Amino acid sequence: MAESDDSKVRVLDPVVVEALKSITRRVYQRRGPTLWDKFRRYFSMLDNESRDSAIAAFEHLRHGGYDFQPFLVRRWATANGWKKPDAQLLDDYAAGVLAGVKYHHADPMGRNAIQTWQRAANGKPPWVDPGRSQMGTPFTRRD
Numbered sequence: 119m120a121e122s123d124d125s126k127v128r129v130l131d132p133v134v135v136e137a138l139k140s141i142t143r144r145v146y147q148r149r150g151p152t153l154w155d156k157f158r159r160y161f162s163m164l165d166n167e168s169r170d171s172a173i174a175a176f177e178h179l180r181h182g183g184y185d186f187q188p189f190l191v192r193r194w195a196t197a198n199g200w201k202k203p204d205a206q207l208l209d210d211y212a213a214g215v216l217a218g219v220k221y222h223h224a225d226p227m228g229r230n231a232i233q234t235w236q237r238a239a240n241g242k243p244p245w246v247d248p249g250r251s252q253m254g255t256p257f258t259r260r261d
Contacts, residue, residue: 128247130194132239133232134186137175138194140227140235144171145204163207170223172208175231176215182232188212193247 130138145168163169179186192209196202214221 128190128249130186130190130245130247131184132242132244133182133235134179134184134191135194135242135245136235136238137179137231138191138198140231141168141172141175141208142195142198142200144168144226146199162201163204167226169207169211171226172211173215173221173223174225174227176212178227178232180215186212186216188216190247194245197248 145163145165163172176186188209191212192205195205195208200208211221
């Protein structure tokens with residue numbers, strides 16, 4: 119489990135990463151048969167099942183004693199192909215669960231989800247935030 123000291127501010131525990139991968143598989147699954155889906159429609163965080171799986175995963179992690187920062191969850195999501203609005207909603211749900219908000223939701227993950235993520239994360243290194251990419255000079259106002 120990850121300690122919440124200042125030296126590991128930008129690190130996600132491998133179990134948290136496995137939980138995020140599980141959420142990703144649920145959110146970005148294809149709708150309908152592959153051959154018929156010529157418009158490549160995907161679910162998003164606005165779907166009920168995606169919302170439920172994200173909230174349930176964060177509650178499982180919090181109950182299991184794993185530490186995660188919402189901004190790192192958002193950065194992991196954008197680094198792994200999530201759309202920006204979906205990554206922001208994931209960040210919001212993570213912050214809400216950490217703040218103790220009581221969401222009304224189903225639990226599609228199941229009660230053994232944390233054990234599944236622990237087995238999958240066994241021996242993997244933690245995810246390290248690469249930081250912001252250098253896109254140019256920041257805007258500064260001149261008087």
